Amino acid sequence: MRNQMKLFSGGANPALAERICEHLGVRLGEAFVGPFADGEVRVKIEEDVRGADVFVVQPTCPPVNDNLMQLVLLMDALRRASAERITAVIPYFGYARQDRKDEGRVPISAKLVANMITNAGANRVLALDLHAAQLQGFFDIPVDHLYASPVFMKYFKHNGLKDMTVVAPDVGSSKLARGYAKRLGAGLAIVDKRRVSDKKTEVMSVIGEVKNRNVLIIDDMISTAGSITEAAKVVHDLGASSIRLAATHPIFCGPAIERLNKAPVREVVVTDSIPVEDDRRPDTVKVLSVARLLGEAILRIHHAESVSRLFEAELDD
Ligand code: R5P
Secondary structure, eight states: OOOOEEEEEOSSOHHHHHHHHHHHTOOBOOEEEEEOTTSOEEEEEOSOOTTOEEEEEOOOOSSHHHHHHHHHHHHHHHHHTTOSEEEEEESSOTTTTOOSOSSTTOOOHHHHHHHHHHHHTOSEEEEESOSSGGGGGGOSSOEEEEOSHHHHHHHHHHTTOSSEEEEESSGGGHHHHHHHHHHHTOEEEEEEEEESSSSOEEEEEEESOOTTOEEEEEEEEESSSHHHHHHHHHHHHTTOSEEEEEEEEEOOOTTHHHHHHHSSOSEEEEETTSOOOTTSOOTTEEEEOOHHHHHHHHHHHHTTOOSHHHHHHHHHO
């Protein structure tokens, strides 16, 4: 007989965990997650998990350190409570951008965080739109890497825009943008961006045609919104007919909301991989849910079925 499936949530995105549970028709596992008086993270699993196939939903979004600590402590508690298998469901993987020594005397934070997650007791990881696909190799346990593209694709296909061009806001996102352009039957353009500091970027030029086109700028995340709004300004100045932005992870930190509200864009489409709080919401935001996608993947992992087939089926849907 298959082990019982149980889902738990950290404090980062309980609403998404509830939506996944709703899709699966299961109840969210009971756990306490909160701070001790001195600010340390305190967790307690409030139900029996012995022998269970456990999934812990916790994006490591801001406040990243608290959320990461909650994730590893939850898994440590589950492991010590004799859960049979633990899958860390990480809809947004923080620290991912520090994935190599791009200058002297810096850490490779993404690798350290991957080690922490494994050492805490994760047997598997389920991730969504990792900043770079090769991050999978930072883990020595199985990683299922999902893409939010089926969710976005469904939305943009149904909105029936003509004369579309998909724009990558930097060379790093060009592969992602090419995939969207192909499936939407749209043109492709790439913004040649230079990062001046962690908060400021500069656009050098645009490769491809954006004049009189309905532009969709695609990225994996919007952090300070510098990259994506700079790209929007440039394509606007080059004569785009309309501009929409899409990114899986709405980190929305620092000046992001102000930048997005000032940008010449009709819509900012993101997912609920990270919660979009009411007081940190761009005026034109549209949030699409990845709960069904994650729920289906969880079901397939539980039943030892192929997860990549799910992705193909979702895209053809
Ligand atoms: C860059 O490599 C990423 O794909 C994003 O474009 C970038 O990290 C977003 O950051 P920000 O919104 O602060 O420009």
